[in-house]
Amino acid sequence: MKLLIVDDSMIIRRAIERTFTTSVFDQIRTAADGVHALEEFRKFLPDVVTLDITMPHLDGIAALEEMMKLNPSTKVMIVSALADDATAIEALTKGADQFICKPFTNEELVAAVKEML
Amino acid sequence: MTPATDYVSLHEATLSVFVKAIMFYFERIAAIPAEIGTPYLLEGDAELLDVTAVIGVTGDLQGCIFFTAPIPMLDELLFYVGEYQPTDELRCDIGGEVSNTFAGNARKQLGSGFMISVPVVFLGKPEMLVWPKNTSRFVIPIVWQAKRALLIVCLGNPPAGAA
Numbered sequence: 215m216k217l218l219i220v221d222d223s224m225i226i227r228r229a230i231e232r233t234f235t236t237s238v239f240d241q242i243r244t245a246a247d248g249v250h251a252l253e254e255f256r257k258f259l260p261d262v263v264t265l266d267i268t269m270p271h272l273d274g275i276a277a278l279e280e281m282m283k284l285n286p287s288t289k290v291m292i293v294s295a296l297a298d299d300a301t302a303i304e305a306l307t308k309g310a311d312q313f314i315c316k317p318f319t320n321e322e323l324v325a326a327v328k329e330m331l
Numbered sequence: 332m333t334p335a336t337d338y339v340s341l342h343e344a345t346l347s348v349f350v351k352a353i354m355f356y357f358e359r360i361a362a363i364p365a366e367i368g369t370p371y372l373l374e375g376d377a378e379l380l381d382v383t384a385v386i387g388v389t390g391d392l393q394g395c396i397f398f399t400a401p402i403p404m405l406d407e408l409l410f411y412v413g414e415y416q417p418t419d420e421l422r423c424d425i426g427g428e429v430s431n432t433f434a435g436n437a438r439k440q441l442g443s444g445f446m447i448s449v450p451v452v453f454l455g456k457p458e459m460l461v462w463p464k465n466t467s468r469f470v471i472p473i474v475w476q477a478k479r480a481l482l483i484v485c486l487g488n489p490p491a492g493a494a
Contacts, residue, residue: 222449223424223425223428223431224420224424225414225421225424225425226428228413229413232413268431268435268447268448268449270449294435295432296435296438296443297435297436297437297439298438298439298442298445301438301443315436316432316435316436317355317356317359317360318359319359
């Protein structure tokens, strides 16, 4: 399975990558903003995406909408610091399958992905 | 400095939201609680430490939020998130991520009308820093692992007629 990790923080990208290396994902790619994420999404055709919301150039909600147009069967988990209910509801309405808030633990991340698959 | 308790406005409730976000962050990242000092109203320039991250705020409130921290605190935080070889790039990254997490988590209470930008992060002390106009500036001192950082909350109501 293929995982695309999208976050403008290198630390978060690397933390998620470390969590899932040697697990269910045999290929992992990363992107640091919404525009780059869509480029990778088209080329890489990921099964699962972890997607931040607050990012430069194109935010995660706009990227999510484009991803759902390109391939609505891709599983998307929002990983964001935005902790209000309205944002979670908007993301889930627009096609996200999971929403976890930063700061997260590795256990939460793994559990959320397992639940999504 | 004027004690925050003397300042009658929306700020007591808003500051308590940020205090909760700060406490939650350090507990979650390292299971080591932060100590929060008494917030105070800043008159004049703020003390900036080694790395400073700024988040712009628009919507129901306007202004910005500064998180400023010393390198030893950032290096220790990096350790807890699995980064064992700190660099300036990583220090700026975690400074930005901490500020983004404090501001984003604050939306749990402040709602989605509390709109935040991506962080702008800088190393060292700028020659000049322009503070937002028409906002008060509150400083929340944070002590964690015997290292001291500051969260500076500069927020005010949007001008009348603003969206």
